[in-house]
Amino acid sequence: DSRVFVITGASSGIGAATAHRAVEAGYRVVLGARSKDKLDALVEALGGASHALAVTTDVTKWEDxxxxxxAAQDTFGSVDVVFANAGFGAARGWLNETPEHWHDMVLTNVLGAAYTVRAAIPALKATKGHVLLTGSVAGRKALPGSLYSSTKWAVTGMSESIRQDLNGTGVRTTLISPGGVETPFFDNPSQDRLEPDDIARAVLYAVSQPPHVDINEIFVRPIAQEG
Ligand code: NJP
Known part of the structure; x- marks a missing residue:
């Protein structure tokens, strides 16, 4: 009866790497993203249905x-950790991204994260569980690139608001704020970025603390990153 770790944005990058580390640490994982084929392949890679469950999820839809x-409760009996990680970027200039891209990005990065946490709170109160959100270094300092930074500043504020809202419930809240991580988030490869597993290990560090310790935020930059 291992604990249950729900991850959005689990089909790729940071989310998929965190699924691997969580299973290694003894959790059963519930994987949410839109790409069913990728989630099904990840379930197999994680050891099959006794360790992992794929749930096709669009975080911008409340019902999802x-x-x-x-599905996590029905299949595995509880929800102990929820990692609201789904998101994507917009690295180009203010006039180079379309209004439609901004619309989807704000819905996903901000409202999607809020929806995931809201849906999970009753279950997490029952287990005195743990909420984690993927913010960004771009959510603590303004970086160039249109509107992405704004969405992650919103996640930074959301995380602290959730922490205060859940104070006294035993539920812990952690904001994970990465610098550059080598994932499909970028369309240009670079050797100067972190690996997704570097962030996954930070996530597992936060959730492995004693119950009275709440690691509220973790910044992780590659050593070569200046801004
Ligand atoms: O990127 P990637 P990362 N509903 O592209 C999913 C933040 N971050 O791991 O739905 C549900 O490998 C998508 O799945 P799919 C970043 O802002 C990154 O780097 O199947 N899921 C995929 O699994 C984001 O919040 C860097 O397309 C949705 C996942 O999101 C988080 O890290 C730096 C979805 C994206 O995986 C993970 O990104 C930083 C939806 N509507 C913060 N839309 C970095 N890489 O440098 C997308 O500071 N997904």
Missing amino acids: NEALIA
């Missing part, structure tokens, strides 16, 4: 977030 948490 409710269904993700319900």
Whole structure:
């Protein structure tokens, strides 16, 4: 009866790497993203249905977030950790991204994260569980590139608001704020970035603390990153 770790944005990058580390640490994982084929392949790579469950999830849809948490409870019996990690970027200039791209990015990075956490709170209160959100270094200092930074500043504020809201419930809140990580988030490869597993290990560090310790934020930059 291992604990249950729900991850959005689990089909790729930081989310998939965290799924591997969580299973290694003894959790059963519930994987949410839109790409069913990738999630199914990840379930197999993680050892099959006794370790992992794939739930096709679009975090911008409230019902999908409710269904993700319900599937975790129905299949594995509880929800102990929720990692609201789904998101994507917009690295180009203010006039280079389309208004539609901004619309989807704000919905996903901000409202999607809020929906995931909201759907999970009742289950997490029952287990005195742990909420983690993927913010960014771009959510602590303004970086160039249109509107992405704004979405992650919103996640930074959301994380602290959730922490205060859940104070006294036994639920812990951690904001994971990465610098550059080598994932499909970028369309240009670079050797100067972190690996997704570097962030996954930070996530597992936060959740492996004693119950009275709440690691509220972790910044992780590659050593070569200046800004
Ligand atoms: O990127 P990637 P990362 N509903 O592209 C999913 C933040 N971050 O791991 O739905 C549900 O490998 C998508 O799955 P799919 C970043 O802002 C990154 O780097 O199947 N899921 C995929 O699994 C983001 O919050 C860097 O397309 C949705 C995942 O999101 C988080 O890290 C730096 C979705 C994206 O995986 C993970 O990004 C930083 C939706 N509507 C913060 N839309 C960095 N890489 O440098 C997308 O500071 N997904």
